[in-house]
Amino acid sequence: MRSPEELHLTDWASLEHSYGSGTDVPGWIRALYAEDREAVDRALGELFNRALHQGTVSSAGAAAVPYLAHAAVHAVHRREGMLAFIATTGGAEEEYEGEEEETEFEHKVTGRTLAADELPGLLHLLRDDPDPEVRRQVVRVARRAAGESLPLALAALTACHREDPAPAVRAEALTVLSFLDADPRGRLRAALGDPEPAVRATAALGLLEGNGAPNPAELLAILVADGGDPAFRVVSGEWFPGVGNTDDRLRRLLDEDPEATRAVAAAWIAAGDHDGRGARRALRLAERWYGYQDETVALLAAALPHQREWYWRMKVLQGLADLVAGCSDPGPVVEAVLPHTTDPDWRIHRPAQLALGRAGDTRLLTAVPEPAAAALAALAARTDDLDLRRRALVPSPSPYGGVLRGEADELLDALTPESAAPLLPELTTLLRTCPNGKLVRFLGGSGLTDRELHDLLGELATGGDRCLAPAAAVAAARLGADPGPALRLLAERPDCLAEAALLGPLGAPLLPLVERCLTEGHTRQRVEAAEAHWRITGDPTRAVPILLAALNRTAPGAHALAVLRRIGHPLPREHRALVEGWLMTDRRTPVGKDHYWSVREEHQLREDARLLLDRQP
Numbered sequence: 259m260r261s262p263e264e265l266h267l268t269d270w271a272s273l274e275h276s277y278g279s280g281t282d283v284p285g286w287i288r289a290l291y292a293e294d295r296e297a298v299d300r301a302l303g304e305l306f307n308r309a310l311h312q313g314t315v316s317s318a319g320a321a322a323v324p325y326l327a328h329a330a331v332h333a334v335h336r337r338e339g340m341l342a343f344i345a346t347t348g349g350a351e352e353e354y355e356g357e358e359e360e361t362e363f364e365h366k367v368t369g370r371t372l373a374a375d376e377l378p379g380l381l382h383l384l385r386d387d388p389d390p391e392v393r394r395q396v397v398r399v400a401r402r403a404a405g406e407s408l409p410l411a412l413a414a415l416t417a418c419h420r421e422d423p424a425p426a427v428r429a430e431a432l433t434v435l436s437f438l439d440a441d442p443r444g445r446l447r448a449a450l451g452d453p454e455p456a457v458r459a460t461a462a463l464g465l466l467e468g469n470g471a472p473n474p475a476e477l478l479a480i481l482v483a484d485g486g487d488p489a490f491r492v493v494s495g496e497w498f499p500g501v502g503n504t505d506d507r508l509r510r511l512l513d514e515d516p517e518a519t520r521a522v523a524a525a526w527i528a529a530g531d532h533d534g535r536g537a538r539r540a541l542r543l544a545e546r547w548y549g550y551q552d553e554t555v556a557l558l559a560a561a562l563p564h565q566r567e568w569y570w571r572m573k574v575l576q577g578l579a580d581l582v583a584g585c586s587d588p589g590p591v592v593e594a595v596l597p598h599t600t601d602p603d604w605r606i607h608r609p610a611q612l613a614l615g616r617a618g619d620t621r622l623l624t625a626v627p628e629p630a631a632a633a634l635a636a637l638a639a640r641t642d643d644l645d646l647r648r649r650a651l652v653p654s655p656s657p658y659g660g661v662l663r664g665e666a667d668e669l670l671d672a673l674t675p676e677s678a679a680p681l682l683p684e685l686t687t688l689l690r691t692c693p694n695g696k697l698v699r700f701l702g703g704s705g706l707t708d709r710e711l712h713d714l715l716g717e718l719a720t721g722g723d724r725c726l727a728p729a730a731a732v733a734a735a736r737l738g739a740d741p742g743p744a745l746r747l748l749a750e751r752p753d754c755l756a757e758a759a760l761l762g763p764l765g766a767p768l769l770p771l772v773e774r775c776l777t778e779g780h781t782r783q784r785v786e787a788a789e790a791h792w793r794i795t796g797d798p799t800r801a802v803p804i805l806l807a808a809l810n811r812t813a814p815g816a817h818a819l820a821v822l823r824r825i826g827h828p829l830p831r832e833h834r835a836l837v838e839g840w841l842m843t844d845r846r847t848p849v850g851k852d853h854y855w856s857v858r859e860e861h862q863l864r865e866d867a868r869l870l871l872d873r874q875p
Contacts, residue, residue: 259328259379262288273318276311280318283309287322290329290340298335305343315349317361320368323347327376330392331383341380341395344373345499348402373402381414390424397430401500403438412438419457425489428452429460433501436464443468450480456489463504466511473515482521486529486536493533505535509542516547516844520557527561534570537561541577545854548864549844555585559594568603575609579616580857588617599626612636616668630654631665639672644680651684653691664692675705686711693718695729702733702760712739719743732757735764752779755786759793766794776804782814789821798825806833811840811847816863823870834874837867 260267265284273280282304289301305326309319323344330340347369349362376399383396397418403411412435419431432449436442442464449461462480466473484490485508494505501507512519519539526536540557543550558577565571575595582591591613598610599622608630614622615629615636622629622637623646629637631654638650650669666688678685678700686708689697698718701711716739718730728751731744741764748758748768752775758765765772772794775787785808788801802825808818819837822829829837841864847855855863 259331259376260324261328261332262291262325265325268321270318270321273316273321275308275316275318276314277308280309280316280321283318283322287325287329290326290336291333293334295335298333302336302339302343306346310343310346313349314362315347315365315369317365317368319343320347320365320372323369323372324376327380330380338389338391338395341392341399344376345395345398345401346497348373348499370402370404373399374404374407377403377407378410381410384414384418384422390422390427393418393422393424393427394430397427397434398499401434401437401498408438425454425456425487426491428454429456429490430498432457432460433464433498437501454489455484455487456491459484459487459490463507463511467507473511473518478518478521482518482525485522486526486532488530488532492535494538505538508539512539513542513546516543516550519543519547520550520553523557524560527557527564531561531564534561534565534567534573537565537570537574541573544577544581544857546846547844548846548860551581551584551857552586555581555591559590562594562598568605571598572605572609575606575613579609579613582613583616584857584861588619592617592619592621596621596625604630608632616640632668635666635669639668642677647681648684651681651688653688664688664694664697667696670696670700673700675703678704679706682706682708682711686714689714689718693726693730695726698726698729698733699760702729702736705737707737712737715739716743719747728754728757732760735761741765752783752787755783755790759786759790762793763796765790769794773800776800780814781808781812782817784808785814785818785821788818792821792825798827801825802827806830809833809836811863813849816847816859816866819863819870820866823866823873826870826873829870829874834871837871840864840867841871 265287270280270283273283275283286301286304289297292298292301305319305322309316309322326340326343330337330344333340347366349366349369380396380399384393387393397415400411400415415431415435415438419428419435422428422431432445436446439445446461446464449457452458452461458480462477462484466477466481469477485492492504492508495503497503512522520543523536523539523543526539529536531537537558540554540561543557544554555578558574558581562571562574562578565574575598578591578595582588585591595610595613598606599614601607601610611622611626611630611633615633618637618640620637622633631650631652634646634650638647647669651664651666653664673681685697685701689701689711698715701715712734715730715734715737719727719734721727728744728747731747735741735744741761744761745765745767748754748765750771752771755772755775758768758772761768769791772787772790775783776791777784784804788804792798792801801821805818805822808814809822846860847863849855
C-alpha cells in the first residue's frame with residue numbers, strides 16, 4: 259500500500275487516462291480521505307470516469323491501485339467504491355482477444371498484478387469490517403488473487419463463505435471460490451444444501467453454467483425457487499470483474515430454454531421482483547421467442563406493481579405496449595397500465611397510454627386529460643371515429659422540447675385512400691408542419707387530388723433534404739404531376755431505388771441505373787433494384803432470381819419475401835422449405851449481435867411467409 263505522502267514516488271506525468279495526462283490523479287487520491295462525503299464522491303467519480311472510462315483501463319488507473327488500497331483501509335467514506343475501483347482495474351476479460359489495444363491489455367494485466375499484490379493487506383477486512391458492502395467488494399478484489407496471495411485468499415474466502423453474517427457476501431465468496439478453487443464443482447454441490455437461498459441460487463447457477471444443455475431439472479428448480487431472494491445479487495449493469503455480470507450470466511444460461519426463462523421469471527416476480535430481475539427475464543422471453551406473447555404479457559402485468567425504479571417501470575410498460583395488440587385478452591393489461599397513464603413523468607405515462615391505445619380502450623379519452631399523440635394514433639387506427647382520427651393527426655410538441663412532430667404512423671398504416679379522403683385538410687397540415695418520408699409516401703399512394711397538397715410536395719421536392727426531396731417528387735408524380743423532377747433527382751441515386759420502384763412504368767428512364775444495381779452493391783440495394791425493375795417493367799423474370807438469392811431472415815431478406823409475395827411467383831422446393839421453417843420456429847429474428855426485430859416486424863415477416871405459401875400450387 260502507498261499513502262498519500264508517497265504520491266511523489268510515481269511519475270504521474272508519464273501516465274495517461276482517457277482525458278489526458280495523469281497529473282490530476284494525485285489530487286483525486288488525496289480527496290478520498292476527506293471528511294466531506296460529497297468531496298469523496300466527486301473524487302471517486304473522477305477516478306472511475308477518467309482512469310477507468312467506459313470499461314477501459316488506463317496506465318494512470320493501474321498505477322493508482324496501491325494508493326486506493328491504502329485509502330480503502332484508512333478513509334472515512336466510500337471505501338466500498340475504492341475497493342470496486344481496484345477490482346475493476348483488471349478489466350472485464352481474462353485474455354487478450356485482439357478486440358482491444360495491446361497497450362490497454364497490458365494496463366489490465368498490470369492492474370490485476372497490483373491488485374493481487376495489495377490483496378494480503380485487504381483480506382483482514384473480510385473478518386473485521388462491519389460494513390457488508392465493504393466485505394463484498396473485498397471478495398471481488400480477491401478474484402484477482404494469484405501467486406503468493408492465492409493461498410491467503412482461498413483461506414480467507416473459505417472462512418468468509420462459512421461465517422459471514424451477510425448472505426450476499428457469503429454467496430459472492432462462493433462465486434469467487436468457484437473460480438479459484440481446485441475442486442469448484444465439489445464446493446458448489448455442497449452449497450446446494452446451504453440454509454441461505456442466495457447461496458443455494460449461486461451454487462445452482464455455477465453448476466448450470468458448467469453443465470451445458472439440457473439443464474438438469476433439479477438445478478433449475480433451485481434457481482427458480484431461490485433466485486428471487488434479494489441477497490442473490492442480480493442487478494442489471496453491475497459488473498463483477500473477472501466473473502461477469504450476473505444478469506448476463508443468467509441470460510446466456512436461459513436464452514435457449516424459453517420454458518425455464520418463463521418459470522424463472524414467474525417465480526422471481528412472485529417473490530417481489532427485486533431489482534426487476536423477473537421482469538428482465540420476461541422481457542427477454544418476448545425478445546427472443548415468438549410464441550410466448552400471452553405468457554409474457556401476464557408476467558409483465560404481474561411485475562409492473564413491483565417496479566420502484568422509473569427505468570424498469572418504463573421498460574415493462576414499453577413491453578406491454580409492444581405486445582398488447584397481439585395478446586388474446588388485453589383486459590388485464592389495460593387494468594395494469596391504467597394507473598400509470600396519468601403519471602407526471604412522460605417516460606412513464608407515454609408507454610402506458612400507448613398500451614391503452616393499442617388495446618383499443620376508449621378510456622384513453624376519458625381517463626387521460628391530454629393523451630399522447632402516438633397513443634391517440636394507435637386508438638384511432640382501431641376505430642372509424644373520424645373526429646378521433648382528425649385529433650390524432652394534429653402535430654404535437656416533442657417531450658424533449660423544441661419543434662412539433664407528427665406521431666401518426668400507426669394511423670397512417672391503417673388508412674386506405676377512401677378513409678383518408680375526409681382527412682385531407684389534417685394530412686395537408688401535418689405535411690406542412692412535420693414532413694417525413696412515411697407521410698409523403700402515403701400521400702403519394704393515396705390518389706388524393708388537391709392543389710395545396712401538390713404545391714407542398716413540389717416545395718419539398720426542391721428542398722435541401724436529400725432523402726425527403728426525391729420521395730416528395732415521386733409522390734407528386736404518382737398524383738399526376740410531371741415526373742421529370744423525380745427522374746432528375748433519382749438519376750445516379752442507387753440509395754433511392756425504393757423510390758424509383760414507386761414510380762412504376764413512369765420510372766422507365768431509370769432502367770439503366772436499376773439494371774446496373776441488380777448485380778452491384780450490397781444485398782439491400784440488389785433487392786430494391788429487383789423490386790424497381792419488376793414494378794417498372796411489369797416483368798418479374800430478372801427480379802425473381804435476385805429475390806430468391808436474398809431470401810433469409812434479415813431486413814433485405816424480409817423485403818425480398820414481401821416482393822415475392824406480391825409477385826406470387828412459385829417457390830423452388832428448397833426455398834419453400836426455408837420459408838415454411840420461418841413459420842414453424844418460435845425463435846424471433848435476430849438483427850446483429852443480441853438484438854431482435856420488433857413484434858410488428860416479426861409479425862409482418864410471418865404474415866408475408868404465410869400469404870406467399872398460401873399462393874403456392
